[in-house]
Each structure stands twice: as structure tokens, then as C-alpha cells.
Amino acid sequence: QQQVKQSPQSLIVQKGGISIINCAYENTAFDYFPWYQQFPGKGPALLIAIRPDVSEKKEGRFTISFNKSAKQFSLHIMDSQPGDSATYFCAAQKNTGFQKLVFGTGTRLLVSP
Amino acid sequence: DSGVTQTPKHLITATGQRVTLRCSPRSGDLSVYWYQQSLDQGLQFLIQYYNGEERAKGNILERFSAQQFPDLHSELNLSSLELGDSALYFCASSVSAGEGEQFFGPGTRLTVL
Numbered sequence: 001q002q003q004v005k006q007s008p009q010s011l012i013v014q015k016g017g018i019s020i021i022n023c024a025y026e027n028t029a030f031d032y033f034p035w036y037q038q039f040p041g042k043g044p045a046l047l048i049a050i051r052p053d054v055s056e057k058k059e060g061r062f063t064i065s066f067n068k069s070a071k072q073f074s075l076h077i078m079d080s081q082p083g084d085s086a087t088y089f090c091a092a093q094k095n096t097g098f099q100k101l102v103f104g105t106g107t108r109l110l111v112s113p
Numbered sequence: 114d115s116g117v118t119q120t121p122k123h124l125i126t127a128t129g130q131r132v133t134l135r136c137s138p139r140s141g142d143l144s145v146y147w148y149q150q151s152l153d154q155g156l157q158f159l160i161q162y163y164n165g166e167e168r169a170k171g172n173i174l175e176r177f178s179a180q181q182f183p184d185l186h187s188e189l190n191l192s193s194l195e196l197g198d199s200a201l202y203f204c205a206s207s208v209s210a211g212e213g214e215q216f217f218g219p220g221t222r223l224t225v226l
Contacts, residue, residue: 034214043115043203043217044156089156099211100146100169103156 004092006104013111019077021107023090026071030092034101035064035075038087047088048075080111116140117218119204125224131192134221138185138206144168145187146207146215147179151200162187163210194225 005024013019023033034049050057050064050073057064063076077084090104116139126132138145147159158171162181173179176194181187191198201222205215 036217041219043117043205043219045115045217046214049214093211095211100158100161100171101215102158105155 004090004102004104006090006107008107009105010108011110013077013080013109015080015082015111015113017080017111019075019080019084019109019111021075021088021090021109022072023074023092023104024070024072025092025102027092027094028071029094030102031095032093033064033066033073034091034093035062036089036091036103038089038106040086044089077109080109082111082113085109085111115216115218117204117206117216119202119218119221121221122219123222123224125226126194127226128194128196130194130225131190132194132223134189134191134202134204134223136187136189136204136206136218138187138204139216142206142208142216143185144207144210144215145181145185146205147173147187147189148203148205148217149200150203150220156203159189161210168210191223196225199223199225 035047036044037047038044052068061078066073087106091101118137120135143164146161149157159173161169179189201220203220205217207215
């Protein structure tokens, strides 16, 4: 119940295309869903986050879509660029007290020029 | 640069040995988190400290221990090292103890030979 399942494991997208990464969770107590971006040799960095009271959040080329009934959320990267090539992690957290972030297994995105 | 510092950057040691990893959180952050990142298991939460006290525990082995000092820096101690402990160890910090952005350091790459 504490798991967050992420797919695909790896993704190759052409420059200018749309990258889509999906995550699913089981624990309905989760109510904070961030996405982290990690470049090789660096630590993860927060990209965008959403709470379940909205179905979509957009920041520039990055959009999170959230489906509360299906317990799924996804990251869309519009107009993907080679500089977006990185590993992306979804995560989930309960907003009660001291709660850990539960991470998905990561998606390695390669945007070809 | 997230503002979180970790030392050393790389560590090579032998099985059975003990090592200490150090983390300095961002200025003003009271929470420190430790994560282990390996190829086959993704980002695994180990332990969280808030203002000097242990607040949450993940899948941390009994051979591992951590503490947070009065100046808020934290150390992760790994003992009786095994080959399987080879991984990237990340420290993250945040202002609060619960929900919110965690800022990750650059990590320590531990290699156990």
C-alpha cells in the first residue's frame, strides 16, 4: 500500500515531442504528489507538485494530470528538448505529521535531437 | 545548487569496514532526510531527523545509524559494510517536518570492495 508504481522504465522521445510518464498509487491517504528530476551525477530536484484537490497543474512545458478516482497521476513534458534528458521520479506523501516521501522507481528519459 | 552539502563525494572502502557520511542542510532547514539510491531499488528513504530528533524511519538496516547535531548537520554511519551497500547516498533537507519540497544534496557515492 505504500508503493508508487511508475512506468515506463525508460523512454525515448524525439525533440519537440510529448513525453508522458505515469504513476499509480494505492494508499488513499496520500495527498501530496511531487515529481523530481535528476540529472546524472546530481541529486533529485523538485520539478512540479500537485495536491488531489485539482486535476491538473501546469508550469511551463511541464503538466501534471491527476485522476483521484483511478489513483493515478502523470507527468507530461510538452515540446521535449534534449536538455530534458534526465531521470524522473514521481513520489507521494501523506500530509499528516512526519511522513516520508515514497518514490516511484524512476523513468530515464532520452530526448533525441 | 540546492544549498545542501554532502561529504565526501566518493568513498571506496572494503567489506566489514565502517564509514561516516556527512550532510549540512540548507540554512534555516530543520529537517534532514537520508536516502539510498541503487540501480535496482531506486530511491529508498532511510531516516529523517527534525531539529535533532529522529522523526521517521524507513528501511534502514540495523548496521546503519544516523544523528543530527545541535548545529543541524547530520551524519549517517554505516558499519560492517557489505558489497550490497554500494550505492549513492543522498541527504535532503526541508524547512518543515512534513509535506513540502525536499532539497537534495549532490550525494555520496559509496563503493564497497
